[in-house]
Amino acid sequence: MKISTILDHIDSGHMALPEFQRGYVWNRDQVRGLFDSLYKGHPVGGLLVWVTEAKTATHRGDGPIAAGIVKLLLDGQQRITSLYGVVRGRAPKFFDGNSNAFSGLRFHLGTETFAFYQPIKMQEDPLWIDVTELMIAGTAGLGNFLAELSKDPANAANIGDFAGRLSRLLSITEVDLHVEEVTGADKSLDIVVDIFNKVNSGGTKLSKGDLALAKICAEWSEGRDSMKAKLGEWEQAGFHFDLDWLLRSVNTILTGEAKFSYLHDKSAVQIQDGLKRASRHIDTCLNMIGGRLGLDHNQVFFGRFAVPVMTRYLDSKDGRLTAVERDKLLFWFAQAGMWGRFSGSTESIIDQDLAVLEAHEEGIDALIERLRLWHGSLQVIPAHFNGWSLGARFYPILYMLTRMGKAKDWGTGLPLKASLLGNMSKLEVHHIFPKSQLYKLDFKRNEVNALANFCFLTKDTNLAIRDRLPEEYFVEIEENHPGTLASQWIPMDTSLWRVERFLDFLEARKHLLAEEANKRFAELLHGETDVPFDNIESRPLDVMPKAIGGITSEAEEHELEAINNWVASQGLPVGQMSFDYADPETGDQRAIFDLVWPQGLQPGLSSPVALLLNETSDVLALASSAGYRCFRDCASFQAYVQREILKSEAA
Numbered sequence: 001m002k003i004s005t006i007l008d009h010i011d012s013g014h015m016a017l018p019e020f021q022r023g024y025v026w027n028r029d030q031v032r033g034l035f036d037s038l039y040k041g042h043p044v045g046g047l048l049v050w051v052t053e054a055k056t057a058t059h060r061g062d063g064p065i066a067a068g069i070v071k072l073l074l075d076g077q078q079r080i081t082s083l084y085g086v087v088r089g090r091a092p093k094f095f096d097g098n099s100n101a102f103s104g105l106r107f108h109l110g111t112e113t114f115a116f117y118q119p120i121k122m123q124e125d126p127l128w129i130d131v132t133e134l135m136i137a138g139t140a141g142l143g144n145f146l147a148e149l150s151k152d153p154a155n156a157a158n159i160g161d162f163a164g165r166l167s168r169l170l171s172i173t174e175v176d177l178h179v180e181e182v183t184g185a186d187k188s189l190d191i192v193v194d195i196f197n198k199v200n201s202g203g204t205k206l207s208k209g210d211l212a213l214a215k216i217c218a219e220w221s222e223g224r225d226s227m228k229a230k231l232g233e234w235e236q237a238g239f240h241f242d243l244d245w246l247l248r249s250v251n252t253i254l255t256g257e258a259k260f261s262y263l264h265d266k267s268a269v270q271i272q273d274g275l276k277r278a279s280r281h282i283d284t285c286l287n288m289i290g291g292r293l294g295l296d297h298n299q300v301f302f303g304r305f306a307v308p309v310m311t312r313y314l315d316s317k318d319g320r321l322t323a324v325e326r327d328k329l330l331f332w333f334a335q336a337g338m339w340g341r342f343s344g345s346t347e348s349i350i351d352q353d354l355a356v357l358e359a360h361e362e363g364i365d366a367l368i369e370r371l372r373l374w375h376g377s378l379q380v381i382p383a384h385f386n387g388w389s390l391g392a393r394f395y396p397i398l399y400m401l402t403r404m405g406k407a408k409d410w411g412t413g414l415p416l417k418a419s420l421l422g423n424m425s426k427l428e429v430h431h432i433f434p435k436s437q438l439y440k441l442d443f444k445r446n447e448v449n450a451l452a453n454f455c456f457l458t459k460d461t462n463l464a465i466r467d468r469l470p471e472e473y474f475v476e477i478e479e480n481h482p483g484t485l486a487s488q489w490i491p492m493d494t495s496l497w498r499v500e501r502f503l504d505f506l507e508a509r510k511h512l513l514a515e516e517a518n519k520r521f522a523e524l525l526h527g528e529t530d531v532p533f534d535n536i537e538s539r540p541l542d543v544m545p546k547a548i549g550g551i552t553s554e555a556e557e558h559e560l561e562a563i564n565n566w567v568a569s570q571g572l573p574v575g576q577m578s579f580d581y582a583d584p585e586t587g588d589q590r591a592i593f594d595l596v597w598p599q600g601l602q603p604g605l606s607s608p609v610a611l612l613l614n615e616t617s618d619v620l621a622l623a624s625s626a627g628y629r630c631f632r633d634c635a636s637f638q639a640y641v642q643r644e645i646l647k648s649e650a651a
Contacts, residue, residue: 015049016093023096024096024101027600029607032105035114046179050074051181052072076177082102086132106131107128109166129145129169139167146159146163209243212263215264219267220272223268231243238297249308253277285307289333294400295396302393308350309354309357310329310333313357327526332371356370378521379518381514383510384514398513400520401489402488404520407488409457409484410461410465413480413481416456427456428457430455430462432455433448433453433502445551450506469497469499471494471498489512490509491509548622549616557577560611566638575595596608607628607629609629609637615632
């Protein structure tokens with residue numbers, strides 16, 4: 001089928017996108033590559049469509065589809081959307097993405113290359129042709145382009161070649177794409193989704209949640225948008241959740257089960273009611289967790305799959321909890337996250353905990369007991385703070401202790417409670433013994449970045465301390481604000497403040513942190529400590545998967561900071577250093593990437609990028625499989641930015 005015919009079918013509503021398809025995710029590199037391949041006559045692959053009746057076809061977008069038989073794109077969405085956007089100069093009716101990815105494509109008649117509009121480079125060169133403008137004008141308008149080019153004597157000698165190249169560019173819409181069809185009354189949505197997953201085995205497959213959502217949208221067309229609106233609200237508050245996660249809470253409320261298959265027989269009215277209740281209870285959970293525990297943003301929001309269980313419990317109580325019930329629920333949430341309760345088979349663990357709620361009148365007490373039997377002791381001991389880096393399992397616990405307790409800022413003496421400071425963006429992680437001093441003395445990376453060497457301070461205080469050693473600035477703090485050091489669990493034995501006693505300092509502070517953690521957890525239990533705190537040696541201390549990668553030295557850190565500053569000087573967004581790469585389903589940390597741009601240097605328009613210095617092949621393989629374009633040295637990264645980003649950003 002000719003590309004022009006396919007685009008006409010989209011306009012007439014005879015071809016559309018099935019509801020279960022994800023949105024448009026291509027970037028400018030991919031769009032440019034597609035047109036380059038078509039222009040050169042290279043193969044670009046065929047299409048797979050699902051031929052079905054319009055009256056039963058659940059499609060994306062607001063535009064109507066034609067009556068009778070329609071074709072829903074199963075494979076080829078990104079290519080066809082890109083073609084439609086460039087050729088028509090607008091996005092198709094089913095579009096959901098960033099239209100800048102295909103806006104402003106140009107073609108150079110001299111070099112026969114494609115690039116996106118760059119004013120400084122292109123505005124004085126008439127050989128850069130607006131591809132969309134040419135496509136809209138068509139063959140009938142070809143003469144106008146040639147006449148405009150002929151005004152420059154330098155181009156007159158090549159006007160014949162230019163005419164041929166413009167015609168060849170226009171002929172892209174006449175390219176035939178092979179279209180394979182899935183037909184038959186026996187092709188149910190489940191079967192079609194299975195076919196889709198097999199065809200797209202090299203990409204991101206549809207999840208069980210995608211399938212459930214497709215069936216929901218078959219009856220409630222606004223379902224996806226309504227859920228995305230709620231996710232957007234939480235995003236604004238600093239929490240990043242996805243549709244599967246939200247749908248899981250809707251599911252637990254409506255069915256008491258974790259498996260999405262139980263949603264399939266629910267009506268649109270029931271789903272709408274479930275979403276309303278789930279959203280209300282999730283808001284309550286976030287308010288409780290942020291307000292009482294101080295875990296008020298995404299980086300410290302561990303154990304997120306405990307929330308579907310919490311929403312079920314809240315729904316059973318009609319959202320009304322006593323102070324004791326609230327605190328016990330928060331105890332369970334924090335403990336479940338701390339010990340990695342949902343890091344394995346998430347769905348089955350949620351089902352187990354839901355079953356406990358259903359089988360026991362005491363509800364939350366039974367959940368806590370179940371957690372104790374699964375993990376062993378729920379008591380914190382100093383060795384639990386052996387972790388290091390911002391992605392460590394107990395990093396959120398350190399943050400929680402800071403927000404829950406009486407921790408004070410060392411510069412102002414003011415408390416750092418959640419109710420006084422709000423979002424984490426107002427706090428910074430502070431290395432108690434400065435990194436620069438420790439690296440000079442050849443301390444190891446895991447020692448320099450040990451959790452016990454972290455505390456939280458306001459930005460101004462952090463800057464004021466700079467890289468001074470504790471034996472110097474601790475004295476000033478204690479003189480200006482007595483008691484503030486102890487409020488952040490600093491050992492008051494002044495001999496431990498000397499850098500040569502650094503490792504002893506860490507050990508002493510681990511004991512203080514463990515003591516504080518148990519105190520705060522006991523507070524949440526309102527004195528009921530006998531049952532949870534036993535069998536201290538019944539499970540290994542470290543139940544978390546080991547993370548790989550990370551910054552290895554001060555020199556490496558300075559190199560990454562320098563490249564980040566250079567990127568910022570180019571008017572581009574700064575990257576995230578020591579990026580915690582977590583399993584997208586469980587939230588478990590899998591690696592620490594040195595410096596990354598998860599949304600690309602042109603968010604929505606370019607690929608995610610990772611700069612990984614001196615990393616092993618397994619780190620590189622993991623980053624690559626996660627969709628990152630990886631660079632192993634600063635020079636090649638800068639060359640990429642200069643060549644592919646700055647040129648397309650030229651002002």
